[in-house]
Amino acid sequence: MSDTAMSPANGVATSRINWRLIVPVAVIALMVLLPFVVGTQSYLLGIAVRAMLFIALGQAWNVVAGIGGQLSLGHGVFFGVGAYGTAILFNSLGLTPWVGGVLGAVASIAVAGLMGAATFRLRGVYFALATVAISLCLEKLARHFIGITGGDAGLAVRFIGDSLSAAQSRSPLPFFFASLVMVVAYYVLTRRLLRSNFGYQLQAVRDDEEAAAASGVPVFRTKMWGLILSAGMTALTGALYVQFYLAIDPGAAFGLGQAIQIQLPSLIGGLGTAGGPVIGGAIMILVSEVTNWLSARTAIHGLDILAYGAILLIVVMFVPGGLLGRTRRGA
Amino acid sequence: MAQDEVLRVEGVSKVFGGLKALSNVSMSVKRGEVVGLIGPNGAGKSTLFEVISGNMRATAGRIVLFGDDVSTVSPDRRRRAGMSRTFQKVRLFESLTTQENIAIAAMQCARSNDDWRGEVQSVMERLKLTRLAQSYPAELTLADRKKIEIGRAIVGRCRLLLLDEALSGLTMDEADELVGVVLSLNTELGVTIVVVEHVLPVLVSMAQRLVVLNFGEVIADGAPREVASNEKVMTAYLGSKRGAFS
Numbered sequence: 001m002s003d004t005a006m007s008p009a010n011g012v013a014t015s016r017i018n019w020r021l022i023v024p025v026a027v028i029a030l031m032v033l034l035p036f037v038v039g040t041q042s043y044l045l046g047i048a049v050r051a052m053l054f055i056a057l058g059q060a061w062n063v064v065a066g067i068g069g070q071l072s073l074g075h076g077v078f079f080g081v082g083a084y085g086t087a088i089l090f091n092s093l094g095l096t097p098w099v100g101g102v103l104g105a106v107a108s109i110a111v112a113g114l115m116g117a118a119t120f121r122l123r124g125v126y127f128a129l130a131t132v133a134i135s136l137c138l139e140k141l142a143r144h145f146i147g148i149t150g151g152d153a154g155l156a157v158r159f160i161g162d163s164l165s166a167a168q169s170r171s172p173l174p175f176f177f178a179s180l181v182m183v184v185a186y187y188v189l190t191r192r193l194l195r196s197n198f199g200y201q202l203q204a205v206r207d208d209e210e211a212a213a214a215s216g217v218p219v220f221r222t223k224m225w226g227l228i229l230s231a232g233m234t235a236l237t238g239a240l241y242v243q244f245y246l247a248i249d250p251g252a253a254f255g256l257g258q259a260i261q262i263q264l265p266s267l268i269g270g271l272g273t274a275g276g277p278v279i280g281g282a283i284m285i286l287v288s289e290v291t292n293w294l295s296a297r298t299a300i301h302g303l304d305i306l307a308y309g310a311i312l313l314i315v316v317m318f319v320p321g322g323l324l325g326r327t328r329r330g331a
Numbered sequence: 332m333a334q335d336e337v338l339r340v341e342g343v344s345k346v347f348g349g350l351k352a353l354s355n356v357s358m359s360v361k362r363g364e365v366v367g368l369i370g371p372n373g374a375g376k377s378t379l380f381e382v383i384s385g386n387m388r389a390t391a392g393r394i395v396l397f398g399d400d401v402s403t404v405s406p407d408r409r410r411r412a413g414m415s416r417t418f419q420k421v422r423l424f425e426s427l428t429t430q431e432n433i434a435i436a437a438m439q440c441a442r443s444n445d446d447w448r449g450e451v452q453s454v455m456e457r458l459k460l461t462r463l464a465q466s467y468p469a470e471l472t473l474a475d476r477k478k479i480e481i482g483r484a485i486v487g488r489c490r491l492l493l494l495d496e497a498l499s500g501l502t503m504d505e506a507d508e509l510v511g512v513v514l515s516l517n518t519e520l521g522v523t524i525v526v527v528e529h530v531l532p533v534l535v536s537m538a539q540r541l542v543v544l545n546f547g548e549v550i551a552d553g554a555p556r557e558v559a560s561n562e563k564v565m566t567a568y569l570g571s572k573r574g575a576f577s
């Protein structure tokens with residue numbers, strides 16, 4: 001990715017402070033301080049990990065769907081392959097998740113390649129439908145091959161206690177920092193992507209495929225690399241997810257609910273923006289904590305889904321581009 | 332083949348279902364020419380552009396660009412080889428600024444030592460778009476949107492430019508300005524141009540040669556004067572039998 005920044009200030013203000021970075025830097029600083037404020041065993045850290053895993057999935061999906069305009073409903077596939085792959089390799093071969101996660105990502109990228117080759121000749125809604133079909137197939141497979149996947153009940157990662165090499169910990173603290181690093185890395189990557197040639201290719205394809213081709217953009221290849229990058233990011237997040245929860249099941253991995261949840265942070269926060277999935281994901285987790293608390297009190301289940309739906313509806317009606325609209329793409 | 336032949340269309344046909352939009356069309360364009368492509372609505376002008384640019388594959392026939400048969404080459408590669416086009420209905424990247432719209436094409440077509448950033452700036456100056464560099468297409472007038480599309484088309488070593496109804500929908504003044512810009516591309520940058528345009532007097536003032544399509548067939552090809560007095564052309568433009576262009 002060559003740096004192709006084209007903002008008017010480019011090259012002029014390099015030595016001065018970039019004020020636009022104040023908010024992200026402040027947020028990161030506050031997050032780093034959080035464990036010292038709330039305590040390293042606090043349940044709040046667990047919530048933060050949940051939020052950041054969720055945000056990271058949103059960031060990964062945003063690359064191909066938000067920036068590249070390819071509305072995948074099949075990201076559960078990449079997530080599931082990353083999570084199951086890491087867990088299976090550890091349980092059956094004792095392979096460290098540090099390697100297992102990377103292999104999961106590689107497998108996921110291979111799946112993305114096949115998926116792209118099969119579906120990128122299709123456009124719009126057909127692409128989305130094809131991706132749904134593929135994830136439903138994998139869900140069936142995961143339920144069927146009980147010996148490998150644990151079937152409907154899912155898979156529990158063999159717990160061996162605190163261990164760096166097994167990437168396991170009783171405390172949420174290591175996961176807090178791991179997921180924070182992941183979210184920050186994905187954020188930085190998205191920002192850079194938006195200003196790179198590849199990012200512009202993705203955006204051109206999203207806006208108008210034929211005009212993109214007429215401008216020299218290799219459309220198929222652009223979609224393919226976008227999906228591959230996004231799949232790799234999703235799978236790595238799946239690997240971290242399964243280390244934190246120590247469990248994965250077919251619904252959580254490949255279910256339609258998961259596929260839809262992956263999209264919500266970007267849709268609410270701002271499709272195709274770097275900050276959108278972060279803000280959107282944070283809002284959703286805050287809301288879900290409140291609704292879970294309410295659900296527990298009122299014995300009404302599914303309030304979180306209801307709230308997500310309501311938020312999405314409000315956003316779509318009043319701020320269609322998401323909270324960070326198009327023009328603040330770089331935010 | 333002639334060294335200075337930029338484009339050759341050889342026996343091209345294009346069928347949509349039962350409709351023959353192009354039927355055995357042949358034509359040739361030399362380096363430096365400005366050729367007008369005319370014909371009644373539905374004659375196949377835009378379809379011919381689609382086939383030349385590679386957006387559609389011809390049902391039969393060959394497209395030779397800069398001496399190479401590109402009939403099976405993708406549209407993005409034809410663009411990088413130096414062939415650009417605009418669309419009858421302007422198509423821009425709506426979520427990107429004027430400058431970004433133009434820069435995308437410049438980036439795709441640049442070779443390693445090209446100063447594509449500088450080129451984007453100079454093209455925006457040429458088209459008087461510099462003050463709109465950070466604007467989004469939706470905020471702009473049709474004339475400016477057309478200029479952005481032309482800017483996007485000419486950056487990155489464009490040698491052959493296909494303009495589909497470059498002037499339609501513009502006011503007289505806007506059209507005049509754009510004609511000037513387009514001609515300067517030809518005279519100053521040496522870009523070869525094929526232009527579709529319905530306002531014939533304007534076209535006659537721009538083009539050295541006219542190619543006339545009717546029902547997917549080339550019915551005339553020659554200097555504007557000859558073409559204007561061609562009988563087939565007069566019949567094709569019913570209602571103006573006395574001379575198609577007056």
Ligand SMILES: Nc1ncnc2c1ncn2[C@@H]1O[C@H](COP(=O)(O)OP(=O)(O)OP(=O)(O)O)[C@@H](O)[C@H]1O
Pocket residue numbers: 347350352370371372373374375376377378379419
């Ligand atoms: N994608 C398509 N599918 C089916 N038919 C098409 C398609 N594109 C064009 N046509 C038909 O092909 C014929 C030629 O259309 P084309 O757009 O090339 O004409 P044109 O000369 O550009 O006309 P106009 O001056 O109205 O732009 C028309 O009958 C049109 O309806």
Ligand SMILES: [Mg+2]
Pocket residue numbers: 376377378419495
């Ligand atoms: Mg047309």
